[in-house]
Amino acid sequence: MEENTIYIGNKPVMNYVLAVVTQFNDYDTVTLRARGKAISRAVDTAEIVRNSFVQKADVADIQISTEEVENYNNEKTNVSIIEIKLVK
Amino acid sequence: MEENTIYIGNKPVMNYVLAVVTQFNDYDTVTLRARGKAISRAVDTAEIVRNSFVQKADVADIQISTEEVENYNNEKTNVSIIEIKLVK
Numbered sequence: 424m425e426e427n428t429i430y431i432g433n434k435p436v437m438n439y440v441l442a443v444v445t446q447f448n449d450y451d452t453v454t455l456r457a458r459g460k461a462i463s464r465a466v467d468t469a470e471i472v473r474n475s476f477v478q479k480a481d482v483a484d485i486q487i488s489t490e491e492v493e494n495y496n497n498e499k500t501n502v503s504i505i506e507i508k509l510v511k
Numbered sequence: 512m513e514e515n516t517i518y519i520g521n522k523p524v525m526n527y528v529l530a531v532v533t534q535f536n537d538y539d540t541v542t543l544r545a546r547g548k549a550i551s552r553a554v555d556t557a558e559i560v561r562n563s564f565v566q567k568a569d570v571a572d573i574q575i576s577t578e579e580v581e582n583y584n585n586e587k588t589n590v591s592i593i594e595i596k597l598v599k
Contacts (some may be wrong), residue, residue, distance in 0.1 A: 463550035466591040470577045485573040487595070489558045503554040507575070 431457035431465040439468040444476050447511055452483070455507040458490065462505045469507045483510040519545035519553040527556040532564050535599055540571070543595040546578065550593045557595045571598040 427450040429442050439455070446453045457465035473480045486506045491499050515538040517530050527543070534541045545553035561568040574594045579587050 460548070460551050462554050463548050463591065466550050466575050466593055469575060470589075470591045474577060482575060485575065487554050487557060487570060487573065489562060501558075503551065503558045505554055 427452055428454045428456055429468075431455055431461045431468060433461065433464075436464055436467045436471065439464070440471050440476060443468060443472045443509065447477050447480065447509075451511055453509045455509070456504065458502045458504045462503065465505055465507055469509060472509065477509075477511055480509050480511045482507060484508040515540060516542045516544055519543055519549045519556060521549065521552075524552055524555045524559065527552070528559050528564060531556060531560045531597065535565050535568065535597075539599055541597045543597070544592065546590045546592045550591065553593055553595055557597060560597065565597075565599055568597050568599045570595060572596040 427446050429439060429446065431439050443453050443455070455465045455468055469482060473482070485508070488504045489501050490504055492502050494500055515534050517527060517534065519527050531541050531543070543553045543556055557570060561570070573596070576592045577589050578592055580590050582588055
């Protein structure tokens with residue numbers, strides 16, 4: 424895990440906004456990574472950061488991909504991934 | 512509404528996959544647009560289309576933005592938008 428990658432999960436969106444703003448004190452680039460239903464929260468985080476907290480931040484790149492994961496029945500299933508790269 | 516833009520809502524993801532595959536019969540470019548919680552379904556749709564149904568399709572561009580909407584109490588609130596442009 425790179426230090427300036429933030430993994431977006433199921434916490435409230437403002438937790439991740441705070442994490443991004445904090446990382447921008449040390450880095451010019453912060454990447455948000457999320458999968459499955461957390462993808463929309465990653466987009467929310469990026470939008471809130473650049474509209475309200477780090478207005479010089481911009482979206483440099485967005486990538487989507489697919490990962491195979493095992494669920495709790497040991498069945499393999501596909502999950503979508505998003506990576507949003509923010510640069511200030 | 513452009514004919515080759517597909518609005519992703521709350522239906523099962525395979526409905527949207529079918530819509531994209533159908534549009535690719537007539538267009539070289541199909542744009543998926545979603546907001547809020549449907550954003551992750553738009554990413555799923557793009558990934559399923561290009562991994563399974565239209566393998567020459569690729570992601571040409573992804574844009575995120577914010578729209579102000581009124582909820583049923585007439586309060587304004589912000590919602591995130593994603594637009595995924597697929598090209599075959």
